[in-house]
Amino acid sequence: MDAGTAGIVVTLFFLSILCFLVWKNDRKRSQLPPGPTPWPILGNLWQKDVLPLYKSHEKLKEKYGPVFTVWLGLKPAVVLCGYEVVKDALLGHSEEFGGRPEIPLQVQVSKDYGFVSTNEKKWRELRRFTLSTLRDFGMGKNTMSQRVQQEAQHLVELLANFKGEAFEPMISFRHAVANVICSVVFGSRYSYSDTAFLELLDMIGNYALEPSCTSPVRRCTTPFPTSCKLKDYIQERVTLHKQTLDPSSPRDYIDCFLIKAEKEKSSLENMYSNEDLVMSVFNLFGAGTITTGNALVFFLLVLTKFPHIQAKVQKEIDAVVGADRAPSTEDKMKMPYTNAVIHELQRFQKSRIENFPRMTTQDVKFRGHTIPKDTAVIPIFSSVHTDPVQWENPKKFDPGHFLDEKGEFRKREAFMAFSAGKRMCPGEALARIELFLFLTTLLQNFTFELAIECEEMDIFPLWLEIERRAIPGKFLAIRRRARS
Secondary structure, rough: HHHHHHHHHHHHHHHHHHHHHHHHHHHHHHHHOOOOOOEOEEOOOOOOOOOOHHHHHHHHHHOOOOOEEEOOOEEEEEOOOOOHHHHHHHOOOOOOOOOOOOOOOHHHHHHOOOOOOOHHHOOOOOOOOHHHHHOOOOOHHHHHHHHHHHHHHHHHHHOOOOOOEEOOOOHHHHHHHHHHHHHHHOOOOOOOOOOHHHHHHHHHHHHOOOHHHOOOOOOOOOHHHHHHHHHHHHHHHHHHHHOOOOOOOOOOHHHHHHHHHHHOOOOOOOOOOHHHHHHHHHHHHHHHOOHHHHHHHHHHHHHHHOOHHHHHHHHHHHHHHHOOOOHHHHHHHHHHHHHHHHHHHHHHOOOOOOHHHHHHHOOEEEEEEEEEOOOEEEEHHHHHOOOOOOOOOOOOOOOHEEEEEOEOOOOOOOOEEOOOOHHHHOOOOHHHHHHHHHHHHHHHEEEEEEEEOOOOOOOOHHHHHHOOOOOOEEEEEEEEEOOO
């Protein structure tokens, strides 16, 4: 066979494979909810009018309905938009939509260890253990509130040192939030001048904010050395804990895990291995730091854009708390406007990352469609928070969404800032305490102004640039009063 004939044979071979894949995908497409036409092999990955979903979901919903399919290469992902659809899936069909898809980078980093494992039995066991242990160390209790109060005062001292000069809050806010979770996981907090810890926080930020780490709709680009350094740091702490462990007096989450591992060492399933401990701490540390720290920065950004709302929150803080003591969680019930503002800030926040992907655990009939088992599912929570049926002014920042006609706080069913259903955020209780106490303590002591040029009132383009650290999000913290 000459070279020309061989080339033709090879070309025909690859064309036949391509035709087979196209036929196979077309067959799959006919069984799934409608959606934009994918390219062969690549799917919708490089189609800018499809991905990322935070930009395109509204137009796609208008064209295909609230349940549609996008293709991530050769794999489909069903997208859910709007309150009724997301609620129906995550609450009405919680078991069917309760799986977690394999995200390639996450699987390679975690090796399926820890409480985010795709192994259903391990996930349930380690999640239950983690929640129980965090409660034992004060989550949802007054002791945890006191830890947050103390850390908030450290943050006030740090900002006061800037003496009204511009500062960038991202790392320092993450540091403050991290210290709360560190006190539970590692049994200690870290100074704001600890350069090694600051480097660690920066690594966590780079890892967690890479979309491929948390989303099935992006390519994997995060460098592995980052995650390796994080795991090495945690392993060092685990080794130190093993050397100083007193089973009769556990100091923190790591001690409790080691004690449990010793009790379970004869188990054939071995759900409490050293690797499971490292990855559980890895995910606790990352999830407990980035989301809340970023949320606080976003809160300040919005409040600098709406100074009259910032002033009204400060007025309520002055009336309920005063200047001579720190805010406490007990104050929350007496501060309906502040509570409403915090909820509205969470509703209003958007991110470029499509978090909380799910997976069907069985074939499921849903909203006139049959979704096969093991299909990735992406609930778009920003679509829930901007659903015009549920919110009076969905595209506007309006604390009135969470206030009744008497000015009292009111809950809203369409508020899903912590996800919903079977895989709801396990750190919700802690995050709620942190958001309230950090924000009220900061506003008790400072008035914040944006220190970068930005006349445009559309907050989201600016926020997305700050979130991915493309531009410095600098603020001024102007001292309100001297504490007695």
